Amino acid sequence: MVTAAVENGGSDMVIDGNEQKPKNTVSDGFDANYLKIYYGKLFPYADFFKWMSYGNDGKHPGSDQSYFGRREFSFTLDNDIYLRFQSFNNLSEMEISIKEKCPFKIDIGPVYSVDPAKRHAYADDNVFTPVERELVFDIDMTDYDDVRYCCSGADVCLDCWPLMTAAIKVIHTTLRDDFGFNHILWVFSGRRGVHCWVCDGKARRLSNEQRAAIAEYFHLYQGNENSRKKISLTGPVLHPFLVRSYTEVLKDSFESQLLCSQKIFSTEERYEKILDMIPDESITSDLRGRWQDNRRSSKNDVNSLRWEQLKSLLQSGKHKAQGMRRHVEEIVFSFTYPRLDSEVTKHMNHLLKAPFCVHPKTGRICVPIDPEHCDEFDPTTVPTVAQLLEELNAADMEVDSENDWDRTSLGESIRFFRSAFLQPLLKSCKEEIESSYNAKVQQSKNSLSW
Amino acid sequence: MARFKLHLFSASVPRSVTAMEPYRSHRKSPISTNSTTTLPLYRSAPPLEVRLEDFELYAIDRLRVLKGISDGLSRGKKSEEMEKLVRELLKTNMKHPQASEVVNKDIISHFVLRLVYCRTEDLRKWFLSMETMLFRHRFLSEGPESQKQVFAELGLSYKAISNAEFEAVRDKLVQVARLIGQPAPSSDAIYYKVPWEEVPELVAGRRVFLHKGYAYIAIYQVVSLVATQFRSYLSKALSLTNRKWTSTIREQEKDRLAPIVEALCTSYLGPDYSQPREYADISIKDLDQIAKSSFPLCMRHLFEKLKEDHHLKHGGRMQLGLFLKGVGLKLDDALAFWRAEFSQRVGAERFDKEYAYSIRHNYGKEGKRVDYSPYSCQKVISSSPSVGDHHGCPYRHFSEDNLRAALGKMGVNNRTMEDIMDKVRNRHYQLACTLTFESIHGSTCDAGINHPNQYFIDSQKVLQSKNNSTS
Numbered sequence: 001m002v003t004a005a006v007e008n009g010g011s012d013m014v015i016d017g018n019e020q021k022p023k024n025t026v027s028d029g030f031d032a033n034y035l036k037i038y039y040g041k042l043f044p045y046a047d048f049f050k051w052m053s054y055g056n057d058g059k060h061p062g063s064d065q066s067y068f069g070r071r072e073f074s075f076t077l078d079n080d081i082y083l084r085f086q087s088f089n090n091l092s093e094m095e096i097s098i099k100e101k102c103p104f105k106i107d108i109g110p111v112y113s114v115d116p117a118k119r120h121a122y123a124d125d126n127v128f129t130p131v132e133r134e135l136v137f138d139i140d141m142t143d144y145d146d147v148r149y150c151c152s153g154a155d156v157c158l159d160c161w162p163l164m165t166a167a168i169k170v171i172h173t174t175l176r177d178d179f180g181f182n183h184i185l186w187v188f189s190g191r192r193g194v195h196c197w198v199c200d201g202k203a204r205r206l207s208n209e210q211r212a213a214i215a216e217y218f219h220l221y222q223g224n225e226n227s228r229k230k231i232s233l234t235g236p237v238l239h240p241f242l243v244r245s246y247t248e249v250l251k252d253s254f255e256s257q258l259l260c261s262q263k264i265f266s267t268e269e270r271y272e273k274i275l276d277m278i279p280d281e282s283i284t285s286d287l288r289g290r291w292q293d294n295r296r297s298s299k300n301d302v303n304s305l306r307w308e309q310l311k312s313l314l315q316s317g318k319h320k321a322q323g324m325r326r327h328v329e330e331i332v333f334s335f336t337y338p339r340l341d342s343e344v345t346k347h348m349n350h351l352l353k354a355p356f357c358v359h360p361k362t363g364r365i366c367v368p369i370d371p372e373h374c375d376e377f378d379p380t381t382v383p384t385v386a387q388l389l390e391e392l393n394a395a396d397m398e399v400d401s402e403n404d405w406d407r408t409s410l411g412e413s414i415r416f417f418r419s420a421f422l423q424p425l426l427k428s429c430k431e432e433i434e435s436s437y438n439a440k441v442q443q444s445k446n447s448l449s450w
Numbered sequence: 451m452a453r454f455k456l457h458l459f460s461a462s463v464p465r466s467v468t469a470m471e472p473y474r475s476h477r478k479s480p481i482s483t484n485s486t487t488t489l490p491l492y493r494s495a496p497p498l499e500v501r502l503e504d505f506e507l508y509a510i511d512r513l514r515v516l517k518g519i520s521d522g523l524s525r526g527k528k529s530e531e532m533e534k535l536v537r538e539l540l541k542t543n544m545k546h547p548q549a550s551e552v553v554n555k556d557i558i559s560h561f562v563l564r565l566v567y568c569r570t571e572d573l574r575k576w577f578l579s580m581e582t583m584l585f586r587h588r589f590l591s592e593g594p595e596s597q598k599q600v601f602a603e604l605g606l607s608y609k610a611i612s613n614a615e616f617e618a619v620r621d622k623l624v625q626v627a628r629l630i631g632q633p634a635p636s637s638d639a640i641y642y643k644v645p646w647e648e649v650p651e652l653v654a655g656r657r658v659f660l661h662k663g664y665a666y667i668a669i670y671q672v673v674s675l676v677a678t679q680f681r682s683y684l685s686k687a688l689s690l691t692n693r694k695w696t697s698t699i700r701e702q703e704k705d706r707l708a709p710i711v712e713a714l715c716t717s718y719l720g721p722d723y724s725q726p727r728e729y730a731d732i733s734i735k736d737l738d739q740i741a742k743s744s745f746p747l748c749m750r751h752l753f754e755k756l757k758e759d760h761h762l763k764h765g766g767r768m769q770l771g772l773f774l775k776g777v778g779l780k781l782d783d784a785l786a787f788w789r790a791e792f793s794q795r796v797g798a799e800r801f802d803k804e805y806a807y808s809i810r811h812n813y814g815k816e817g818k819r820v821d822y823s824p825y826s827c828q829k830v831i832s833s834s835p836s837v838g839d840h841h842g843c844p845y846r847h848f849s850e851d852n853l854r855a856a857l858g859k860m861g862v863n864n865r866t867m868e869d870i871m872d873k874v875r876n877r878h879y880q881l882a883c884t885l886t887f888e889s890i891h892g893s894t895c896d897a898g899i900n901h902p903n904q905y906f907i908d909s910q911k912v913l914q915s916k917n918n919s920t921s
Contacts, residue, residue, distance in 0.1 A: 080803045143836075143837060143838070145837075146837060177661070177662065178646075178660035178661065178662075179646060179660065179663055180646075180661075180662040180663020180664070181663075202647070202663075206647065209650050210647050210650050212650070212654065213646075213650035213651065213653040213654040214653070216653075216654035216655070217653050217654060217656055217660075219834065235628075235629050235630075235631075236628050236629065236631075237625055237628050237629050238625075238629070239625070239626065239629055239656045240622045240625050240626065240659055241656070241660070242656075243625070339836070339837070343764065
């Protein structure tokens, strides 16, 4: 096995996509037998069920007992057998089925108008339609391949992960401050990306059109394979949401992290890509001249130096009038702004992998990420299923503990899931059920008295 | 003479808001010919008797209006241009020698077209978009009094925000106003605060300031709110009409109305390309050749990229896959074709597991089992390809350099090239495509290109007639 570390030094050989990194895989990857134990002892069924019930599992007369049973789950089994439209009436049905089928992947679909298992009975009438679904976002590192030089494709490392961190911050703040959502769950996708679940009642009931509107609100990425410019910020000013994202997140993420970690100006090929975004010939040839000559400018990092040169030229009084400083923003946005798979967000019936699944390639658990402390999240130290089982073996069986997961590093994730997400969510679900029930009662009283 | 009671064929949606009686009959004095300011909301069909020929003629006139709007949109016309276009369309098609009949014609034609366009998802979608667009522009041309009335009739009772609230968010509102090219709001400007869900199009275009779930809309944006309400009402009404059509009307009217209704939608919305017709037998081995000779640039580009990369992302697979279905590629051949390419990149096994499903899905063999239609130009133009994507309309989505290179490769000469670029700059993408067609085939295409499959069929026709004349 090759164990030599790859030098990421500024050699000119690093060409996008051509780099082969030896994987430092220990034998702690993924194993179907591990999965059986994971589902047997560690998977947090009860919390999962509580979440997906949204308060409807309670005794309140206003709760909808059929709610959980109308939710579609789908399982991907060993040999890629794909079971869609699984549904369960209660916690134990779900638990038994998952333990028995031991799915490599569990996806969550929408809540339908009727039990998905009985959909064929309603096939003709268009009665079988999705009625509720969390608003979801899927961000995948592969969509950033043209702006990261450390890895490509399925690989991620701590040098490119700040791209995900920036995406979480921008999207989270916007969902909360602009759209007014409160119950937002961020989850590591197990390998190279993150998922976001917005669970407020009004988020779950959004129409496809409204979902598309949110996706469009976020959508900036205008370039495609056949156009040179990747982001084009038009108009005399930026939307307040973009201004906030820029000043609070993107600028800092670019200047204090990605600029140097991705060595964005280190080679001719890389800086030419940036000069391409500036339409003014005199500026680009000026910069090019400076950068081609001084190959070694000693102490300062070449990336920061060149970025400062570019900025001061574009923002200098001479070019101010021509809107040149906008290109500074365009460059930052191109390298940092979140790239969403918007199809996932737009449609109610898109499936998305459930939290606490085990990623079948990496063996890592899809754990929640705390958006308030997402800078501290490290995808390379997320517990793997193998590690959890080892911890379980090593743990002192004498210690009395309600759950097996309490004795592993999964405990922290589950406790976070409960306290930061589930409890506040269920509290507002109960209030919502209560108030809509009261409204109904009031209404029927009124109609009686008339 | 045959007459119909219109209201018997319409379904009305139970109203949840208490509004005034929404349908205003033609009580206005018929003297003034300018008094066409009544903007009906089409809440319920009036109890009018309609003559058979009016039933059809009115519907055709309205269809001309809707079709005109649809063409205008796909040519990428801007809002002001659309406004002018709608005004002209209404003037040419919706007038009536008797002033009092204008309103009736408006209402009757609308309800007839509801019957015509209620019957499939695609038809409903088209009708809904075009009627909403029409309503929107008519609303904009109404005076403030009339606008207020419509506002009230739709049950929209929002209060303007207070001065204090305005001052608190003023700099954000100024920013947004500048962004969308409006003058900065003065301190007596009227803004409404509405749940963002009610103005999705303003949110999608980032044309409003959002805060904690509310959108701050300026008085000139009220039209969006109104149009959204109109649209959602009409959408519900169309589903109900559809139910009524399938459950009773179709059977009862199978000799009278049904034939008219069925003929109306096909003859004016253009043909349905989901079923290949004339050149139904295309086999895989011919594909390379016909891609060169008869595919429009958008499909040719996808086809070439697929051959080059042995992969296409979702948007590309949908756009090309459905086009090929329309061209006449059978399901088995389609599977073989995609597998041959993809397996070189991802392996045959992964293809069968991950990609084959969606191809069968396109052919209506999986999932909802809907036989999906190939994308029209309008759909292709309005798509938004991003990194790694190759779908979309090259005339819209390529940079000028790339477009020139691609057209050069197709054999477009220099002079036409400049004409094409001119159309592109003015955002007449379909006209640019039409010019390309004409240049390559050396023949005219009067109807213009509206659909990639139409391009293909027209191209095959030209080539065939050339073959016949030479042999």
